[in-house]
Amino acid sequence: MELTLWTYEGPPHVGAMRVATSMEDVHLVLHAPQGDTYADLLFTMIERRASRPNVSYTTFQARDLGGDTAGLTKTAVREACERFRPQVLLVGESCTAELIQDQPGALAQGMDLPVPVVPLELPAYSKKENWGASETFYRLVRALLAPLAPPPGQERPEPVESRRPRANLLGPSALGFRCRDDVEEVRRLLDSVGIDVGVVAPEGASPEDLLRIPEADFNVCLYPEVARTACSWLARTFGMPTVEACPIGVGATRDFLREVGRCAGVDVDAALAPERSRLPWYSRSVDSTYLTGKRVFIFGDGTHALAASRVAREELGFTVVGLGTYSRERAREVRAEAEACGVEALITDDYLDVEARIAELRPELVLGTQMERHVAKRLGIPCAVISAPVHVQDFPARYSPQMGFEGANVLFDTWIHPLMMGLEEHLLGMFREDFEFHDGAAPSHLGGDAPGAPEQDGGEQDRAVAWDPEASAELRKVPFFVRGKARRNTEQFAQAQGLGTITVETLYDAKAHFGR
Amino acid sequence: MTARDVLATVSEGGACALPVLRERGQREVFCGLTGIVWLHRKIQDAFFLVVGSRTCAHLLQSAAGVMIFAEPRFATAILQDRDLAGMADCNEELDRLVGRLLARRPDIRLLFLVGSCPSEVIKLDLAKAAERLSLAQRGRVRVLAYSGSGIETTFTEGEDACLRALVPELPATRERSLLVVGALADVVEDQFARLFAELGIGPVHFLPPRRSGALPPVGEASVVLTAQPFLNETARALGARCARVLTAPHPFGVEGTLGWLAAACDAWGVSRERLEQVTRRAVDRARRALERPRKALAGRRISFLPDSQLEIPIARFLHRECGMEPVEVGVPYLDRERMAGELALLPESVRLSEGQHVDRQLERLRADRPDLTVCGLGLANPLEAEGLRTKWSIELVFTPVHGFEQAADLAELFTRPLERGERLAF
Numbered sequence: 001m002e003l004t005l006w007t008y009e010g011p012p013h014v015g016a017m018r019v020a021t022s023m024e025d026v027h028l029v030l031h032a033p034q035g036d037t038y039a040d041l042l043f044t045m046i047e048r049r050a051s052r053p054n055v056s057y058t059t060f061q062a063r064d065l066g067g068d069t070a071g072l073t074k075t076a077v078r079e080a081c082e083r084f085r086p087q088v089l090l091v092g093e094s095c096t097a098e099l100i101q102d103q104p105g106a107l108a109q110g111m112d113l114p115v116p117v118v119p120l121e122l123p124a125y126s127k128k129e130n131w132g133a134s135e136t137f138y139r140l141v142r143a144l145l146a147p148l149a150p151p152p153g154q155e156r157p158e159p160v161e162s163r164r165p166r167a168n169l170l171g172p173s174a175l176g177f178r179c180r181d182d183v184e185e186v187r188r189l190l191d192s193v194g195i196d197v198g199v200v201a202p203e204g205a206s207p208e209d210l211l212r213i214p215e216a217d218f219n220v221c222l223y224p225e226v227a228r229t230a231c232s233w234l235a236r237t238f239g240m241p242t243v244e245a246c247p248i249g250v251g252a253t254r255d256f257l258r259e260v261g262r263c264a265g266v267d268v269d270a271a272l273a274p275e276r277s278r279l280p281w282y283s284r285s286v287d288s289t290y291l292t293g294k295r296v297f298i299f300g301d302g303t304h305a306l307a308a309s310r311v312a313r314e315e316l317g318f319t320v321v322g323l324g325t326y327s328r329e330r331a332r333e334v335r336a337e338a339e340a341c342g343v344e345a346l347i348t349d350d351y352l353d354v355e356a357r358i359a360e361l362r363p364e365l366v367l368g369t370q371m372e373r374h375v376a377k378r379l380g381i382p383c384a385v386i387s388a389p390v391h392v393q394d395f396p397a398r399y400s401p402q403m404g405f406e407g408a409n410v411l412f413d414t415w416i417h418p419l420m421m422g423l424e425e426h427l428l429g430m431f432r433e434d435f436e437f438h439d440g441a442a443p444s445h446l447g448g449d450a451p452g453a454p455e456q457d458g459g460e461q462d463r464a465v466a467w468d469p470e471a472s473a474e475l476r477k478v479p480f481f482v483r484g485k486a487r488r489n490t491e492q493f494a495q496a497q498g499l500g501t502i503t504v505e506t507l508y509d510a511k512a513h514f515g516r
Numbered sequence: 517m518t519a520r521d522v523l524a525t526v527s528e529g530g531a532c533a534l535p536v537l538r539e540r541g542q543r544e545v546f547c548g549l550t551g552i553v554w555l556h557r558k559i560q561d562a563f564f565l566v567v568g569s570r571t572c573a574h575l576l577q578s579a580a581g582v583m584i585f586a587e588p589r590f591a592t593a594i595l596q597d598r599d600l601a602g603m604a605d606c607n608e609e610l611d612r613l614v615g616r617l618l619a620r621r622p623d624i625r626l627l628f629l630v631g632s633c634p635s636e637v638i639k640l641d642l643a644k645a646a647e648r649l650s651l652a653q654r655g656r657v658r659v660l661a662y663s664g665s666g667i668e669t670t671f672t673e674g675e676d677a678c679l680r681a682l683v684p685e686l687p688a689t690r691e692r693s694l695l696v697v698g699a700l701a702d703v704v705e706d707q708f709a710r711l712f713a714e715l716g717i718g719p720v721h722f723l724p725p726r727r728s729g730a731l732p733p734v735g736e737a738s739v740v741l742t743a744q745p746f747l748n749e750t751a752r753a754l755g756a757r758c759a760r761v762l763t764a765p766h767p768f769g770v771e772g773t774l775g776w777l778a779a780a781c782d783a784w785g786v787s788r789e790r791l792e793q794v795t796r797r798a799v800d801r802a803r804r805a806l807e808r809p810r811k812a813l814a815g816r817r818i819s820f821l822p823d824s825q826l827e828i829p830i831a832r833f834l835h836r837e838c839g840m841e842p843v844e845v846g847v848p849y850l851d852r853e854r855m856a857g858e859l860a861l862l863p864e865s866v867r868l869s870e871g872q873h874v875d876r877q878l879e880r881l882r883a884d885r886p887d888l889t890v891c892g893l894g895l896a897n898p899l900e901a902e903g904l905r906t907k908w909s910i911e912l913v914f915t916p917v918h919g920f921e922q923a924a925d926l927a928e929l930f931t932r933p934l935e936r937g938e939r940l941a942f
Binding site: 002010011035057058100 | 545577579590592597616
């Protein structure tokens with residue numbers, strides 16, 4: 001058993017729901033007890049979808065368990081086919097149905113239905129949401145395209161000369177982070193180098209669209225959490241190359257264009273100019289000097305955490321003090337990036353671990369999911385959301401991609417906005433006891449009273465070394481995010497020196513000692 | 517769904533002969549675990565540990581959403597492959613997690629182990645586990661168990677199951693007292709306590725209490741009033757402890773609240789004149805406050821999709837006191853005996869339905885096109901997109917709506933979506 005307060009990912013059948021709901025003419029029947037329909041609200045409330053998810057539930061109850069839950073499943077399957085007339089029917093089960101072993105997929109396959117059935121195995125007690133989405137998308141792609149696969153070893157036909165190179169965008173899905181706008185931005189980006197977009201899937205695609213996937217020249221794996229398995233199957237089976245670079249940030253967008261250029265045989269040099277985004281100049285402008293070395297903590301899904309780390313380091317001049325992900329599938333990549341940052345990666349899906357790490361590191365900015373937003377709010381640390389899971393306000397009405405050159409502009413704005421502005425921060429540093437400018441004050445452009453940052457570096461009591469009142473007062477003038485460290489260092493220094501009491505002099509002696 | 521639509525006419529001694537449409541199919545409702553979202557705020561030293569799957573944890577955070585900023589007093593012990601394969605002993609695992617949890621939260625005095633669909637299906641005996649853990653805690657923390665599983669409970673039935681689990685824990689008393697059952701907003705509880713005091717009815721106790729150390733006493737001289745229409749099991753268990761459970765309308769609106777108080781007055785031998793005298797000001801105030809929402813609601817048609825069990829009393833209030841016309845009133849399950857008083861006040865034209873086949877119900881709804889539809893969160897936006905105005909039913913259990921002072925607030929929950937529809941240009 002695993003103790004969970006909040007969970008970053010839902011169960012795997014929610015991943016299957018995300019794929020079904022993203023698509024047209026696909027319907028998912030879930031063998032599930034009463035209550036599992038709660039997941040509908042993720043799509044209709046959080047994402048504000050205007051139609052019900054493409055999902056039906058068998059809704060079994062305790063009194064059905066001794067009876068015919070398999071019959072219930074067949075009825076639900078038949079009714080879903082008649083009512084929704086899908087081109088493909090997905091059949092899966094949620095955690096409870098897995099235990100009663102009705103095998104709904106096999107049942108549906110044996111029903112002689114007028115549509116193809118794709119049975120899903122969604123192991124609820126070992127796998128999670130993104131795995132479920134990835135598996136569902138892969139099963140669906142494979143079920144539809146396997147019959148069209150060329151014989152092994154056959155060369156892929158040369159691209160058609162008379163048309164522009166064509167790419168599929170795979171991975172965007174319901175409840176994904178900013179997928180709607182990323183697709184639009186990547187489409188513009190590819191168009192700018194003369195490449196067309198073939199199929200976008202699963203979001204907005206029908207089974208007929210999936211059948212057109214092999215017509216393109218290569219696949220762009222926009223969100224590996226959802227599309228990597230399908231992309232690598234397509235690479236193996238159809239010889240379709242996969243572009244893996246994720247175009248979040250200016251540098252990554254340039255890498256993406258280069259990789260796309262190689263795949264498509266297109267010269268992309270003209271499109272690489274960093275000036276296509278405002279981020280590089282905004283970041284270089286003197287006003288941004290105050291961003292230098294800002295201590296940032298990053299946590300999210302693999303795709304967004306990795307991208308955020310690179311942007312933070314290379315494009316905004318931050319210092320990454322913590323980096324982690326809940327996507328265990330991406331742990332290797334995140335560990336490598338963390339190493340490049342000189343920090344230890346936090347690979348966990350336990351929200352309490354993440355909270356403890358943030359409290360310990362006291363970063364000046366948190367980039368995370370909605371969970372980290374709560375943690376940051378409680379600790380009084382500015383925060384921007386960069387990854388699912390998200391809440392309703394993270395599906396903005398305005399155009400706000402994360403990817404491409406416009407996405408980089410959005411990153412600059414949304415990450416910088418929660419911070420103090422340059423001169424404001426200096427004033428705060430100078431007049432530490434100002435009654436309006438103090439640690440607990442929110443940035444002036446955000447208004448209102450932020451909750452004061454709670455002192456987490458312990459009280460005066462229980463300390464081996466005493467602080468004289470003047471030294472204590474001086475310590476309070478040290479910015480809160482390094483105050484704990486300053487206190488520890490000074491005490492360590494005092495003990496090493498055999499001092500019983502810390503004075504203002506000791507404080508500055510220690511500062512000079514550790515500053516060397 | 518082998519069952520067919522059954523149109524059953526049940527006669528209740530002529531008082532109410534509404535036919536019931538019984539349906540079977542996909543249910544678009546929450547399970548009983550959802551009750552934890554408000555119960556953990558009400559009992560302030562209680563912790564709710566769901567023993568279930570990632571789905572349970574996901575449900576709780578989706579339903580509670582990010583409304584809760586403080587560290588919540590609920591969590592999920594997620595069953596994993598090794599628990600199911602017998603590689604780990606579920607009881608040992610549970611002991612380990614509870615130990616960790618209680619060490620982290622020394623402020624907890626009452627721990628509920630809450631059963632879920634998976635724990636029920638694998639027949640994990642949480643009652644026994646609770647007994648064992650209670651002993652191990654040596655009285656520091658009381659550990660109880662109930663089931664909020666979707667295979668056994670629908671939405672608000674989770675509160676019923678939770679309160680039912682508290683009943684054996686209530687201290688015994690011989691004193692004549694009134695016990696009000698159902699989680700009420702603190703402000704509402706205080707208003708009722710003042711009214712009962714003025715009526716000379718007392719002592720009055722509330723279940724659940726705000727702190728677990730203050731469990732109300734119960735015994736043969738206890739008189740029980742349920743404040744919510746979904747507390748059948750709790751009422752039955754209190755009956756088994758020799759308390760007298762009163763039959764009364766539920767305290768929604770002026771009429772419901774008066775009827776509810778009158779039941780207590782009858783049990784205490786308080787005269788109707790006294791009741792009228794004590795409640796006059798509050799009743800007048802509520803009626804005045806209802807004038808405005810009534811203007812917006814009168815003549816409008818409303819349908820309820822089955823959800824919280826509050827559908828019947830609230831339809832009664834909206835019909836009798838706000839002039840609305842209920843078109844379809846759907847309930848997850850119908851207890852005719854307990855609802856007799858309420859049902860008698862609904863118009864004969866109403867279509868009463870029990871259970872759900874959501875697709876068929878939506879077909880009826882589209883044909884009816886009521887001015888307002890009360891439904892769950894999963895359906896609200898899709899119906900709005902079809903041009904139907906909706907009210908989220910979950911707000912009815914999250915908002916103080918009982919009693920005289922909240923009668924207009926309750927009505928205004930329904931005027932707001934209508935007013936919004938009229939204000940918006942596009």
